[in-house]
Amino acid sequence: MNVNRFFIGVISGCLLSLFLPIVPELLWLIFLLALILTCMYYRLLFFTGLCCALSLWLWQVQQHQTQSTQLLAWPEPWLKGQVVSISQQDPEFSRFLWQISEGPQQGYLVRVRWQQAPALLGQGQDWWFKLRCKAVRAPANPGSVHVEANAYVLGIIGNCVVKDALVLDVEWDHRQQLYQRLQQKIGNLPSFSLITAFTLGERPFSDELWLGLQATALGHLISISGFHIGLLFGWVYGLMLGVATLHINLLWCRKAAAFIALTAAWYYSLLAGFAIPTLRALLALALAVYLLQQHRRLSYSQSWLLVCGLLLLLNPLWVMSISFWLTLYAVALIFLFVWRYPLQDRSLSGVIIHGLKFQAVMTLLMSAPTLLFFHGVAPLALLSNLIFVPWCSFLVIPYLLIALLLELVLPAEMLWHWQLADLLLAPLQHWLLAGASMQYWWLLPAQTAFSALCIALLLLAVFFLPAAVPKHRIALLSLPFILLLWPKTPQWQLHLIDVGQGTAVLLQKGDRGLLYDVGPVYGSFNATEAYVLPYLHYQGIRQLDYLVLSHADTDHTGAFAEVLKAYPKLQLIADFDTGFSQRPCLSLPERYLDAELWAFRSLTQSGEGNNSSCVLAITTAGWQSLLTGDIGHSVEAELLMSRPDLKTDLLVLGHHGSKSSSQLDFLSRVKPLLALNSAAAHNAYGHPSAEVLGRLALLQIPLLNTAEQGAIRIEKTEQQLHIWPYRQQPLPFWLQKP
Template sequence: MHVLVLAFIGGLLCLRWVPVLPSQLWLLFFVVAALFLLKMRLFLLSFFLLGFSWACCSAQWALHDQLDLDLDGRTLWLEGIVVGLPQWSHIAGQPRTVRFELADAESRRAKLPQRIRLSWRAPPQTLKAGERWRLAVRLKSPDGSLNPYGFDYQAWLIAQRLGATGSVKAGQRLAVGRGLHHWREQVRSRLYQLAPEGAQGVLAALVLGDGSGLSTAHWQSLQATGTVHLMVISGQHISLLAALVYAAVFWLMRLGCWPNCLPWLPTACLLSMLAALSYGAFAGFAVPVQRACIMVMVTLLWRWRFQYLSVWTAYIVALILVLLLEPLVVLQVGFWLSFSAVGALIFAFSARLGPWPWWQLMTRTQWVAAVGLAPFLLALSLPVSVLGPLANILAVPWLSFVALPLTLLGAALLPWPTLAQEVLKLAGWALQWMFTGLDWIAQGWPVWEGSSVSLLALTLAMLGVLCLLLPRPLLPWSAALALCLPLLQPKSTHLATGIAQVWVLDVGQGQAVWIKTARHSLLYDAGPFMAGFDAGERMVVPVLRGFAQRHLDELLLSHADADHAGGAQTVFNAVQVKRVVSGQPQAHPLTLRAQPCLEERWQWDGVNFQRWQWKQAKDSNQKSCVLLIEAQGERLLLTGDLDAAGEAALLTDWPALKVNWLVVGHHGSRTSTSKRFVQQVAPQYALISRGKHNSYGHPHPQVLMHLQEQQVQIYDTALDKAIRVNLGTYQAPWTMAQQVRFWRRK
């Protein structure tokens, strides 16, 4: 039976790697074939096909619920209910922005998806969960920036069954809040009122699973010490609460304080289940919460009946129920990390020989979790904290037995503000001590940054980890560690001398271009920083880490505008930068130590580079530092935001300038890429870096007309996503949009 269940689970998991979903006719054929195979006693294949068919069918429903492409970019009036907890961003000097989800969206003019993710800049009224609103929304079909080794926003949207995004232009509240979402909103509001200053966000994360209030310093401490799971309601929190309720009933019975007319065991099990489910519902039922609730319920049901239960049974039941309820969960990184960590713990402890002391059990738990997750974290280009086990050994007991009980007790006492305030002060004090300790530990050793690895290296590492986790290793420790060594060797692209690989990254309404030769690397611009979103941190740095790029020979910033240099400080802090050059060196923070853009020629690994700047420039755009790259006679030109006057000056200084590739100036603005300039440089390809539905109207139709008149092939990051050019090979570019995935629209 277990083998058949695993075959069914395998079919469900396969959805993650399906490039194109089968049609409804094919799905019907798979179901019929599965039933036929069932009669032929080919059970494994039959169960696999059934699981695969259900997963694909569920994904089809999600795709059918997405916004019609005809409505993409249009503004409509619609009505709906605010669900979840709205997330407010407060940035000094900027108006407040709220991001929220709208359910049961309706419009008189069109059929809309059931759930929509919206943002509202400077709303005139406070928006709360559970309320019904009438909103004027500029709708967008599910889309987002896409870079190698970066976050796939489209996959996240479909996994959340969000059929559209949009920005609110105006709105009117139609009905006050009610229901569970409104209740959670009220609890958050009361927590923020009564909790001590600086601790509100942490307490809200522990009670409600709402991490939006955590500060940047908190997130950095948690990531550096591998303790992020402590601040996001996970299986540990659910299991602890259920265990506390069960233990309370048990000890009341042992002390003789339990009424004889009420059987203690069924009551303890029912109360523990109720506590776990209530906490899970209150936290929003994220994947780790779902897993923990199911495992707790299955375990308690077996305990109720006085029967022995294998931990693997509860684990498999939790896995299959989570996948059955939401097959698209396989697109979430949290699903794989959550079940991998628990699976590693069960594997290590279920086969142990004899009991361990409590202190040894605690240390081995953290060691096993760290070792079990390390290959997955590195494969996903996520940081691994070397001191994570030590941080967890200290933080987990403190949080579990001091901070979390005080926090939950304070939340339970919210109807009595005076008592709640005192208890929350104690909880805030406990959490402050915990973060102080985490900060101290984080200073001891830097995190181990992940890089892309091959499938073979990941497979060998997983085998090595399994050998390490066994109570009696099948292989010596040295052999098990040797299997993990290929994981430390990143999968890198070896470039020949005279070839340059150019990545025009998809950073929205901004620009970041990474140029790599055989042994050198240069980043031209670092992406935007707007409304609290740092493209350097979210997009550029993950690409560099994914390619195992630990240093930059030069960070060249065309000029100081936020859409080009906003992410520079983050990049500078994340990797070793030998030199920073800018068209406006004085306009950057002193920490960047930017040098002026001097006209210079140099060569790296057989690839020629040349810089230029207009000496008569008057504004920031005209001061853009221009870069020309030549490999094997093939040329690529980057002009930043240089306008038509600057382009004319460039042609005067370089009268014989001809290029194969042109990164269109100023994201396609009408002020740049003049007709004369296009005719003179005669590019074969034009690359446009801009954000979809940007408020500036880039690229301007006039610019597109100039390019089309010269029969230039146009590639656009808003449509084609990140673009890779192998300069020196005279080949067409490769784009991330060519990577076929079923959740990405053409």
């Protein structure tokens, strides 16, 4: 019981760190250490654990920030390190993780981009790199990875570009050799991406497969995680116990079963690149093996607290990982199920029914965190998991690991074992593609952490309360949550999507929308696929009616063809040649649903430059928004001459806040209540300019900029505007400032 209090304190301290507004100075570590000694003296184990967690968290965060600051302070340092991930190849760049092996930053990672990298580049190689680095920062949109938090979890201290290089050791490690061999040998198989996902943790998925994973709720099955590591451990452990029964001379297999199974789990983790979920599973399994050897039995609650507490003591920064808490939540559900519904009928039919019941309960109870983090549920989740979790657990994953072992011993030209694997994966492949094509994903009202917790507790009560508790009382408790989740009348929303140095604005009502620009494209990278399309899917846009391309600059047109592919029925609006069926800016209708539209394009500008931008005024629920593209001061004056009474409530600054736009006269005439700007953090152009900031300050117009706020969502009702800047919402609080 005392140990439980300590680990509850550890968990509480790690959770408390998420709500701290700032990172305290390192001197606070002395105070925390003194508190630890005091609490230990008085045997206050809860507070001892809490202070231990906060001390370790403070030390790791301060070290991470210090080493990142030092790295960024050097102009172009030469550093020695090792490639620790399989590189992602783009037409112009190779991207990979690189671990520094010497100097004060030893052990930390940097995310590297290398233009025209050599073909021999691979995981396991040692290099001297001359690097130009910048801080880890990326556009922040709901539904996407919290890049800054993820950098702390993984130990990444910078994003770097290779300026010069010297190879020290060209040998690939075992994982890279296997991946290269499989790519050359079976890269043309339809299920190649699924094979590499299950065996090596690499997921070169198409957009269709990613959508299929969302629509079928099978993402947990494809990514190598604790489930896969634990599954392999169980298979090998059971196999060794079975072998021990064959002959008396094989009794040693019983004693060695746990260690052999742990070794197999370690090898699987090695193949997965020792991803964090696999490391957590390995540590938990190692603890279980230790307790087994010591003949110590713990209750389910003690086991959960022990695993969770020890993992957070090893790395308190894992508290920022969503996957960490999803895993612990799933483990807690498994323990609850085994406690509440023990297996009593051990016949084949009884085991099958019990397994189906388990899968159904797990799928339903995992819907609460899905609703919290992804604002929706997949109706196909239950059916998908009932079919493909057993299919993959009992057939696909064991066979793929056997096929991988065969690959190591069979002649290189042999293909039959992979062709059979392709046949086994064909049903899953077809199911994912079918789910993507039908867009099986239900968007539900966004939930707070509190409401999602209440929903989870209600579901837990339904399934795990003793049978003596009247079920009708639980049904009455569910009524408030039914009202909470009941679809509400859709309101108009304006979204300024964070695409970095570019523009993308979404006007949404329900599942329909109008998109104004699609973000930038830089070389092989385009924000349209990286940010805009995922944002549209996340917000539940099923019907995109119009795509307005303001002008021809690539920071506005991006990869607009991908939007046309995703929404083939939309109408493209552009005043330059796109190569697709299109209509001019001024052909936009005056009404879109119940919104009023007014389009303007300069009559004096005949080219495709900034001043040819299509300006769009939108009136919804009595509020007006003005999207100005990249127009300069001359077209601003022309716009005012065309419509002298022009006023707006929301103004998206022209040309990302450039000093050549948003002139004082223009701002004072249109009188916006709020200015919005789309620009990248620390961009090379200095947007928004000091001049524009001065004009806004003079007129007392507040500004929200995606560089600081991330994506900005504004809901319009007849009474007021509800504004949600994304970076002011996610935890941890101390990471919200740029």
